[in-house]
Structure formats: C-alpha cells, structure tokens
Amino acid sequence: MTDQKQDKRRNVDEESLVCPECGSTDIVVDPETNELVCRNCGYVIHEELTDYGPEWRAFDPEQRTRRARTGGPLSIMKPNKGLTTEIDSSNKDSRGGKISAKHQNTLNRMRKWHRRISMASSYEKNMAMALQELEKMIDRLQLPKKIADEAAYIYKQAVKKQLIRGRLIESVVAAIIYAVCRMNNIPKTLEDIANFSNADKKDIGRAYRFIKRELGLKIPLTTAEIYVPRFASALGLGVEVQERAKEIIRKAMESSILSGRGPTGIAAAALYIAAIEKGEKRTQKQVAEQAGVTEVTIRNRYRELKELLGLNIEE
DNA sequence: AAGACGAAAGTGGTTGA
DNA sequence: TCAACAACTTTCGTCTT
Numbered sequence: 337m338t339d340q341k342q343d344k345r346r347n348v349d350e351e352s353l354v355c356p357e358c359g360s361t362d363i364v365v366d367p368e369t370n371e372l373v374c375r376n377c378g379y380v381i382h383e384e385l386t387d388y389g390p391e392w393r394a395f396d397p398e399q400r401t402r403r404a405r406t407g408g409p410l411s412i413m414k415p416n417k418g419l420t421t422e423i424d425s426s427n428k429d430s431r432g433g434k435i436s437a438k439h440q441n442t443l444n445r446m447r448k449w450h451r452r453i454s455m456a457s458s459y460e461k462n463m464a465m466a467l468q469e470l471e472k473m474i475d476r477l478q479l480p481k482k483i484a485d486e487a488a489y490i491y492k493q494a495v496k497k498q499l500i501r502g503r504l505i506e507s508v509v510a511a512i513i514y515a516v517c518r519m520n521n522i523p524k525t526l527e528d529i530a531n532f533s534n535a536d537k538k539d540i541g542r543a544y545r546f547i548k549r550e551l552g553l554k555i556p557l558t559t560a561e562i563y564v565p566r567f568a569s570a571l572g573l574g575v576e577v578q579e580r581a582k583e584i585i586r587k588a589m590e591s592s593i594l595s596g597r598g599p600t601g602i603a604a605a606a607l608y609i610a611a612i613e614k615g616e617k618r619t620q621k622q623v624a625e626q627a628g629v630t631e632v633t634i635r636n637r638y639r640e641l642k643e644l645l646g647l648n649i650e651e
Numbered sequence: 652a653a654g655a656c657g658a659a660a661g662t663g664g665t666t667g668a
Numbered sequence: 669t670c671a672a673c674a675a676c677t678t679t680c681g682t683c684t685t
Binding site for chain 1: 674675676677678679
C-alpha cells in the first residue's frame with residue numbers, strides 16, 4: 337500500500353514542480369489525501385492524484401459483490417457519513433391509502449426514534465452548516481484537504497462539548513481553520529482567514545481563544561520564520577535571501593529581545609535586510625505591503641535587529 | 652521626486668486589580 | 669468592568685539619495 341505513495345512522492349521530486357502561487361519548489365505529496373501541496377504557502381497545486389474510487393479493495397469477485405454499494409465514499413465531510421433516511425409524516429402508504437391505527441402507532445414510534453437519532457439535538461444540522469462553510473473557506477484559502485479534515489474533526493469535538501452555543505458557526509469554523517493552520521505551521525494570519533470569512537476578525541479571535549482553551553489544543557508559537565518563504569516569493573526574492581533572512585531571525589531569537597513583537601513585522605524586517613545584503617533591495621513600502629504591516633514597523637524592527645546583531649548594512 | 656527616518660498622537664487588544 | 673500598558677498604525681515633517 338505504501339508502494340504506490342512512495343512512487344508518487346518520487347515522481348514529484350523528479351519533475352521538480354513549481355508552486356504557481358509562490359514559486360517555491362518545496363512541494364510534497366500529502367500522504368493522507370494524495371494531493372500536491374506547497375509547503376511554503378499551503379497551496380494545493382492540483383488534485384489529479386486524488387482517488388475518488390471506493391475506499392475499500394476487493395480481493396476476489398465474491399468480496400466485490402459484498403462490498404459494492406451505492407453512494408460516494410464515506411466521508412467525514414458529510415454529516416451522517418453521507419447516509420440518510422427520511423420518514424414521511426403523512427399517514428399514507430406508498431399508494432396513498434390510509435394506514436391502520438395499529439400501524440400508525442408503529443410509524444409514530446419510528447418517527448420518534450428517527451428524530452432522536454438523526455436530529456440528536458440539532459447536532460446534524462449544525463454539522464451540516466459548518467461543513468459547508470468549512471469547505472467554502474478551505475477552497476477560498478487554497479488549503480489542503482488535510483486541513484479540512486483536521487478542522488472537521490475539531491469542530492465535531494467542539495459541538496459535542498457544546499462550545500458553539502452563542503457563537504456564529506462562521507466564526508467558529510474560521511477560528512478552527514486558523515488553529516489548524518497554526519498547528520501545521522502554515523503561514524496564514526488571523527487577518528488572512530478573516531478576509532475570507534463573513535465573521536469579523538474580533539469574533540474569530542474570541543472563538544479561537546475559547547476553543548483553544550476548552551479543547552486544550554496544543555498550538556506552537558508562531559515564529560517569524562514561517563512567514564519568510566511566503567513574503568519572499570511575493571516579493572520575487574530567491575532562496576538565498578530567504579535563507580539569510582531566516583538566519584537573521586534565528587540569531588535574533590537567541591537574544592529574545594524580539595519577544596512580544598509581531599512575527600510578520602520581524603519577518604518583514606529580516607527580509608528587508610537580507611534583500612539589501614544580497615543586492616536585491618526592495619523598498620520598505622514593497623515589503624510592508626506584502627507583509628501586512630506598515631513601513632514604520634519595519635523600520636522599528638530593522639533598527640532593533642541592526643543594533644542587536646551589530647549589522648552594518650551596505651549595498 | 653522617491654525613499655528612508657523618526658517623533659507624536661491615535662487605535663485596538665491584553666492584563667490584572 | 670475599568671485603567672494601565674505594549675505593540676502597532678497613522679500622519680507628518682525632515683533628511684538622504
């Protein structure tokens with residue numbers, strides 16, 4: 337089973353694909369979904385490798401008949417795992433005839449249980465809405481399916497613990513996507529996420545902190561480093577500059593003077609310095625624009641980095 | 652004329668009483 | 669709930685290239 341996946345991974349390396357979004361060649365196959373994913377920006381290159389076939393395998397004709405069924409593969413992205421049943425509420429049989437009292441009792445009981453099972457205190461409805469929203473967001477943000485699956489899983493836990501009550505589904509979904517991105521070191525800011533959501537940044541942030549606390553999510557600190565590739569490619573800066581910027585950041589981290597500062601600002605300043613050093617200067621304005629900070633912030637970080645590392649910047 | 656610099660005041664979010 | 673606080677932004681005048 338792993339043979340296939342190893343083959344695919346090798347193919348990717350041979351063709352040395354380039355991410356159309358950020359130009360990076362750091363592309364891997366997500367073994368869970370068989371998608372090509374850019375490790376810099378999280379962009380899903382294309383989904384041709386996705387297998388839409390059944391999730392089972394048949395080893396002989398007998399098994400094939402037994403296992404074959406209608407409907408798509410079971411998916412966590414579908415409430416009820418894609419299987420539903422409805423019981424009509426009128427007391428008519430399939431030909432429109434009246435149903436006897438005895439059978440009506442049976443039907444009533446069936447309806448009662450059906451309601452209990454399928455509605456389960458509006459759990460299903462909530463999940464359906466959330467999963468729809470989730471899919472929309474993942475699509476807009478060009479994130480890999482793996483993120484969607486992890487997010488769906490966390491959302492389900494949140495619903496079970498009744499953490500959604502009093503919150504917009506949209507803000508919770510956005511918050512969870514943000515959380516999963518951070519857990520996977522995908523360089524998306526809260527702002528990035530908010531730009532694609534109907535919920536506003538404030539609500540998303542609040543939901544994020546709440547969910548994180550209540551579910552005890554382990555979320556690593558955001559480092560400035562993870563933003564380097566993203567900003568660099570947006571500015572058309574090469575690997576050399578990126579490496580230098582990362583080096584600057586790493587050194588700065590050691591003296592922990594920069595703690596408390598926004599990681600995007602640090603990444604921006606480090607890139608600004610690295611670009612000058614390597615003779616590929618970008619203006620503060622250009623860098624600021626891509627990093628989503630102001631020139632002033634870059635200047636402040638720039639000044640701090642410069643004196644911290646004793647850099648003499650000459651072009 | 653454009654870029655870089657930094658002071659000063661304003662904004663939104665966090666923290667701790 | 670409120671005030672203090674730090675980080676960041678906005679704005680603007682000045683200096684440099």
